Amino acid sequence: MTSISKKQCSKCYQHFDTNFFTSKTGRDLKTCINCREQAATVYRTHHLNDKDQLEQLYWNDVKKKLYDKIVEIGSNEYLENKENGVLFSCILIMENELLKEEPCNISKQVAKLVEQADGYYYIYKEHYLSKKSDGIYTYWYYCSQCQQLAKKPRKNEDLNKQRDREYIKRFDCNGLITISINMNTFLVTIHLKHDILHKRPERYAVSDTIKEKIKQYINFTPKDIFRQLEQENPDLTQKQVHAWWANFIKQEYIRDKxxxxxxxxxxxxxxxxxxxxxxxxxxxxxxxxxxxxxxxxxxxxxxxxxxxxx
Ligand SMILES: [Zn+2]
Ligand SMILES: [Zn+2]
Structure with a gap:
């Protein structure tokens, strides 16, 4: 699939498909959908009294509430759903240790909280400090598998790195957490948006040591290699072993793709x-x-x- 035309966003200067610049009513806009959504969140944080609309919850209740929602939406045993995603908003009441943390650490912990509840990985994208210096810090985290994070391999980049990335399956999920931390009220507004509940990422990456072992056992079947390795590496999956084995065996024998x-x-x-x-x-x-x-x-x-x- 090749995109027909790309357009540069006047705010973030990134190039996206032209459909990133179409409003809900079909108008052509100068800023991309990501920038517009971020602006909308900042607006909401400052102009709406969220506290009147969103439920205020403690740490464990946020986790439980989001998890319950995922269970409700998930349409198979893996809690996936290709048609429906999740929209989740609430206010977290900061307590205990969290009160001593810097905003960026608070945002990290909140992203982890969401990860524990919905099973996805989120990657820090950027943050915004309110210019009015009212102590509101806003952080954005993207779903690690979302299409927006797909990078083109750079020239001269380490081949292993490139291959590692090939194994990240990407989705048009627009997975985004917006975390707005108010350091005066110690309330954190959390907005989670994930357009679909796609397959979740492998929890643990394959280490270089394991890759070397797979290479060593290249002449065995992936199943046997997995049996050799699983005891010492409880997080390793048979699928991961198979993927790396297939990759190495290709390097070994394929001369023309x-x-x-x-x-x-x-x-x-x-x-x-x-x-x-x-x-x-x-x-x-x-x-x-x-x-x-x-x-x-x-x-x-x-x-x-x-x-x-x-
Ligand atoms: Zn933009
Ligand atoms: Zn996603």
Whole structure:
């Protein structure tokens, strides 16, 4: 899929598809949807008396309330829902240790609270300090799998990093937490918006040590490798092992990504195998080669073949 045209936002200067600049009523706008939503939240924080509208909750009640909502919306056993997302707003009453924290740490902990309740990961995007110096700090966290965070690989970037990123499945979820902390009232306004409840991220990344082990056991099946590793790495999943194994085995044997026969031919040449029949260009493709086994057999007078078919 290629986008037809992109447009630059006059506020954040990022380029997005033109549909990011269309208002709900279909008008063309200069700022992107992200910037407009952020502006709207700042406006709400300052101009509406949220306290009259939103429920004020303590830490554990926020967690429980959001979790209950996710359970309600989730349409399968994994609490996913491809059609419906979640909209959740409340006011958190700060208590105890939280009162001693700096706003940025408070925002981190609130994002963690949301993560614990809904099972997603959120990544800090930016913050805004009210110019009126009224002690209101606003922080934005994006869902780690949202399309907006997808970066194009930079040139000369570490290949492993690129591959790591290929395993992050992205969604058009617009997952965003807006956290507004009022350091005078010690109330935190939380707005969570997630357009769909997509598949949740793997909780733990695969460490380099584990990757090395997978490489070491490359000739075993992913299932056996997983059995070898699972005891010492309780967070590892079979799916992760399979993904990395497939990745390494490709590096080991694939020489041409687009043409299987060409790839096989290159590999055979590399291994100094004798190719006896080859056509990788024409209509009918074929590739024949001799294995070292052939030399052993060539002096035999008699060959017995026992074929077992299932
Ligand atoms: Zn923008
Ligand atoms: Zn998301």
């Amino acid at each position: 687009n043409n299987q026969l060409k790839s096989a031919k290159l590999l055979l040449e590399e291994y100094n195998y004798e190719i006896i029949l080859v056509n990788i260009e024409g209509e009918i493709n074929y590739l024949g080669f001799i294995t070292p086994f052939f030399e052993l057999l060539s002096t035999n007078k008699e060959i017995v073949v026992d074929a077992t078919c299932k």
